[in-house]
Amino acid sequence: MATDALYAGRWDEAALPAVEAIRICTERGLLSFDWYFRYIHSMVAAGRGQVAAARRLTADISRWAVAHQALGVTEHALHARGFSDVSAGDYESAQQNAARLSPPGNSRPIGRPRCSRRSTW
Structure with a gap:
């Protein structure tokens, strides 16, 4: 739900469930x-121009x-840090x-595994 709202630019709809999820995750360990919910929250903060909050959240994630x-x-x-930088x-x-995500001249998509050997399972 939060992810769909984030990528649709509906910041309020994305932020509320993300903050609630962070609270639940923290309470329950x-x-x-x-x-992931800090990522969504950082993207929302960056989109709103709340750069300090976005950077604090991305530092926590890192x-x-x-x-x-x-x-x-x-x-x-x-990704979130880059968005906050643009903001x-x-x-x-x-x-x-x-460039740290995908250096110039490297067409590797974000999130693609960097495995040097095949999985055995």
């Missing part, structure tokens, strides 16, 4: 799900991702974050 070696989560944080008018930083 479901931190492996918490990052810290969790690094600690848990979660590359896909790191990519979501970079702040910091186009140089936005380009740098985009």
